[in-house]
Amino acid sequence: MxxxxxxxxxxxxxxxxxxxxxxxxxxxxxxxxxxxxxxxxxxxxxxxxxxxxxxxxxxxxxxxxxxxxxxxxxxxxxxxxxxxxxxxxxxxxxxxxxxxxxxxxxxxxxxxxxxxxxxxxxxxxxVSTRSYKKIIRSNYPLAVLSAMETIMNLVIDESEDISLDLLSSLFASVYKKGKSECFIYVMEIRGANNH
Structure with a gap:
Protein backbone atom coordinates (compact mmCIF):
# COMPACT_ATOMS: atom_id res chain seq x y z
CA MET A 1 0.00 0.00 0.00
CA VAL A 127 -20.20 2.42 45.12
CA SER A 128 -21.26 -0.94 43.70
CA THR A 129 -23.68 0.54 41.17
CA ARG A 130 -23.09 1.12 37.47
CA SER A 131 -23.28 4.89 37.92
CA TYR A 132 -20.47 5.03 40.44
CA LYS A 133 -18.18 2.84 38.36
CA LYS A 134 -18.86 4.96 35.25
CA ILE A 135 -17.43 8.17 36.71
CA ILE A 136 -14.84 7.06 39.23
CA ARG A 137 -11.71 5.75 37.53
CA SER A 138 -8.21 5.11 38.81
CA ASN A 139 -6.05 5.43 35.71
CA TYR A 140 -5.90 9.17 35.08
CA PRO A 141 -2.57 10.74 34.03
CA LEU A 142 -0.93 13.16 36.48
CA ALA A 143 -1.85 16.18 34.35
CA VAL A 144 -5.52 15.23 34.59
CA LEU A 145 -5.28 14.75 38.35
CA SER A 146 -3.66 18.17 38.68
CA ALA A 147 -6.41 19.77 36.58
CA MET A 148 -9.07 17.97 38.64
CA GLU A 149 -7.49 19.29 41.83
CA THR A 150 -7.55 22.84 40.49
CA ILE A 151 -11.17 22.58 39.38
CA MET A 152 -12.29 21.03 42.66
CA ASN A 153 -10.49 23.72 44.63
CA LEU A 154 -12.28 26.40 42.60
CA VAL A 155 -15.64 24.67 43.04
CA ILE A 156 -15.07 24.36 46.79
CA ASP A 157 -13.99 27.98 47.06
CA GLU A 158 -17.12 29.14 45.20
CA SER A 159 -19.50 26.79 46.98
CA GLU A 160 -21.16 27.24 50.31
CA ASP A 161 -23.07 23.98 50.49
CA ILE A 162 -21.04 20.89 49.56
CA SER A 163 -21.35 18.01 52.00
CA LEU A 164 -18.24 16.85 53.82
CA ASP A 165 -18.91 13.23 52.78
CA LEU A 166 -18.92 14.24 49.10
CA LEU A 167 -15.70 16.21 49.44
CA SER A 168 -14.00 13.38 51.25
CA SER A 169 -15.07 10.88 48.57
CA LEU A 170 -13.92 13.12 45.74
CA PHE A 171 -10.51 13.72 47.22
CA ALA A 172 -10.12 10.06 48.13
CA SER A 173 -10.77 9.10 44.50
CA VAL A 174 -8.47 11.73 43.01
CA TYR A 175 -5.57 11.42 45.41
CA LYS A 176 -5.89 7.74 46.29
CA LYS A 177 -5.24 8.71 49.89
CA GLY A 178 -6.91 7.36 52.98
CA LYS A 179 -10.14 9.01 54.12
CA SER A 180 -8.46 10.53 57.16
CA GLU A 181 -5.95 12.46 55.03
CA CYS A 182 -8.73 13.67 52.73
CA PHE A 183 -10.85 14.62 55.71
CA ILE A 184 -7.99 16.71 57.11
CA TYR A 185 -7.42 18.33 53.72
CA VAL A 186 -11.13 19.11 53.33
CA MET A 187 -11.27 20.53 56.86
CA GLU A 188 -8.29 22.78 56.07
CA ILE A 189 -10.05 24.07 52.96
CA ARG A 190 -13.32 24.53 54.82
CA GLY A 191 -11.48 26.36 57.60
CA ALA A 192 -9.76 28.64 55.11
CA ASN A 193 -13.11 29.40 53.45
CA ASN A 194 -14.72 30.32 56.75
CA HIS A 195 -12.13 32.99 57.58
Missing part, protein backbone atom coordinates in the same frame (compact mmCIF):
# COMPACT_ATOMS: atom_id res chain seq x y z
CA UNK A 2 1.42 3.38 -0.98
CA UNK A 3 1.50 6.39 1.31
CA UNK A 4 -1.19 7.97 -0.87
CA UNK A 5 -3.42 4.92 -0.34
CA UNK A 6 -2.83 5.03 3.43
CA UNK A 7 -3.63 8.74 3.52
CA UNK A 8 -6.80 8.20 1.51
CA UNK A 9 -7.84 5.32 3.78
CA UNK A 10 -7.27 7.46 6.87
CA UNK A 11 -9.33 10.30 5.41
CA UNK A 12 -12.19 7.91 4.67
CA UNK A 13 -12.05 6.51 8.22
CA UNK A 14 -11.98 10.05 9.64
CA UNK A 15 -15.04 11.04 7.59
CA UNK A 16 -16.91 7.94 8.72
CA UNK A 17 -15.98 8.64 12.35
CA UNK A 18 -17.10 12.29 12.02
CA UNK A 19 -20.38 11.05 10.54
CA UNK A 20 -20.97 8.59 13.41
CA UNK A 21 -20.39 11.30 16.03
CA UNK A 22 -22.63 13.78 14.24
CA UNK A 23 -25.44 11.22 13.85
CA UNK A 24 -25.26 10.20 17.51
CA UNK A 25 -25.30 13.86 18.57
CA UNK A 26 -28.29 14.59 16.35
CA UNK A 27 -30.15 11.70 18.00
CA UNK A 28 -29.35 13.24 21.40
CA UNK A 29 -30.97 16.51 20.33
CA UNK A 30 -34.26 14.61 20.28
CA UNK A 31 -33.53 11.84 22.80
CA UNK A 32 -35.52 8.61 22.92
CA UNK A 33 -38.21 8.43 25.57
CA UNK A 34 -37.20 4.94 26.65
CA UNK A 35 -34.61 5.11 29.42
CA UNK A 36 -32.87 1.97 28.14
CA UNK A 37 -32.62 3.43 24.63
CA UNK A 38 -31.37 6.74 26.03
CA UNK A 39 -28.73 5.00 28.14
CA UNK A 40 -27.60 3.02 25.09
CA UNK A 41 -27.36 6.22 23.04
CA UNK A 42 -25.45 8.09 25.77
CA UNK A 43 -23.08 5.13 26.13
CA UNK A 44 -22.45 5.25 22.39
CA UNK A 45 -21.82 9.00 22.44
CA UNK A 46 -19.43 8.68 25.38
CA UNK A 47 -17.53 5.84 23.72
CA UNK A 48 -17.21 7.80 20.47
CA UNK A 49 -16.09 10.93 22.32
CA UNK A 50 -13.42 8.95 24.16
CA UNK A 51 -11.65 8.41 20.83
CA UNK A 52 -11.62 12.08 19.82
CA UNK A 53 -8.26 13.75 20.35
CA UNK A 54 -7.78 17.19 21.81
CA UNK A 55 -7.60 20.03 19.31
CA UNK A 56 -9.74 18.21 16.75
CA UNK A 57 -9.94 19.12 13.08
CA UNK A 58 -12.54 21.58 11.81
CA UNK A 59 -14.67 18.73 10.44
CA UNK A 60 -14.57 16.99 13.84
CA UNK A 61 -15.47 20.21 15.67
CA UNK A 62 -18.46 20.54 13.36
CA UNK A 63 -19.41 16.90 13.99
CA UNK A 64 -19.27 17.51 17.75
CA UNK A 65 -21.70 20.46 17.70
CA UNK A 66 -24.92 18.41 18.00
CA UNK A 67 -23.57 16.57 21.06
CA UNK A 68 -22.26 19.80 22.61
CA UNK A 69 -25.72 21.38 22.21
CA UNK A 70 -27.72 18.32 23.25
CA UNK A 71 -25.82 17.67 26.47
CA UNK A 72 -26.92 20.97 28.01
CA UNK A 73 -30.58 20.76 27.08
CA UNK A 74 -33.15 20.51 29.84
CA UNK A 75 -34.16 17.09 28.52
CA UNK A 76 -30.77 15.74 29.63
CA UNK A 77 -29.65 18.10 32.42
CA UNK A 78 -33.03 17.83 34.18
CA UNK A 79 -33.55 14.12 33.61
CA UNK A 80 -34.77 12.28 36.70
CA UNK A 81 -32.90 8.99 36.11
CA UNK A 82 -29.53 8.94 37.90
CA UNK A 83 -27.87 6.64 35.35
CA UNK A 84 -28.79 9.12 32.61
CA UNK A 85 -27.35 12.00 34.63
CA UNK A 86 -24.12 10.11 35.20
CA UNK A 87 -23.72 9.37 31.50
CA UNK A 88 -24.46 13.01 30.68
CA UNK A 89 -21.69 14.01 33.10
CA UNK A 90 -19.32 11.50 31.48
CA UNK A 91 -20.10 12.91 28.03
CA UNK A 92 -19.67 16.50 29.20
CA UNK A 93 -16.32 15.58 30.75
CA UNK A 94 -15.23 14.11 27.41
CA UNK A 95 -16.38 17.26 25.59
CA UNK A 96 -14.42 19.49 27.98
CA UNK A 97 -11.37 17.25 27.58
CA UNK A 98 -11.58 17.52 23.81
CA UNK A 99 -12.11 21.28 23.83
CA UNK A 100 -9.72 21.94 26.68
CA UNK A 101 -8.23 25.08 25.12
CA UNK A 102 -11.60 26.44 24.01
CA UNK A 103 -14.47 26.19 26.48
CA UNK A 104 -17.40 24.40 24.81
CA UNK A 105 -20.02 26.53 26.57
CA UNK A 106 -20.53 30.16 27.59
CA UNK A 107 -19.66 31.16 31.16
CA UNK A 108 -23.25 30.91 32.45
CA UNK A 109 -23.68 27.52 30.80
CA UNK A 110 -20.37 26.31 32.30
CA UNK A 111 -21.56 27.42 35.72
CA UNK A 112 -24.78 25.42 35.25
CA UNK A 113 -22.77 22.42 34.00
CA UNK A 114 -20.48 22.51 37.05
CA UNK A 115 -23.49 22.79 39.37
CA UNK A 116 -25.04 19.81 37.59
CA UNK A 117 -21.85 17.78 37.99
CA UNK A 118 -21.62 18.61 41.69
CA UNK A 119 -25.29 17.70 42.17
CA UNK A 120 -24.75 14.36 40.44
CA UNK A 121 -21.76 13.62 42.67
CA UNK A 122 -23.73 14.61 45.77
CA UNK A 123 -26.47 12.16 44.87
CA UNK A 124 -24.17 9.44 43.59
CA UNK A 125 -25.56 6.01 44.37
CA UNK A 126 -23.74 3.30 46.26
Missing amino acids: TSFDRKLEKQLKDREFDKQIKEAGNKLLNPPSSIDDLLTLLDKVENLLAYVEQEPSKSMRDALLPSVKALITNKLLRHVEMNVKVLVVSCIIEITRITTLDAPYKDEQMKEVFQFIVAVFENMPH
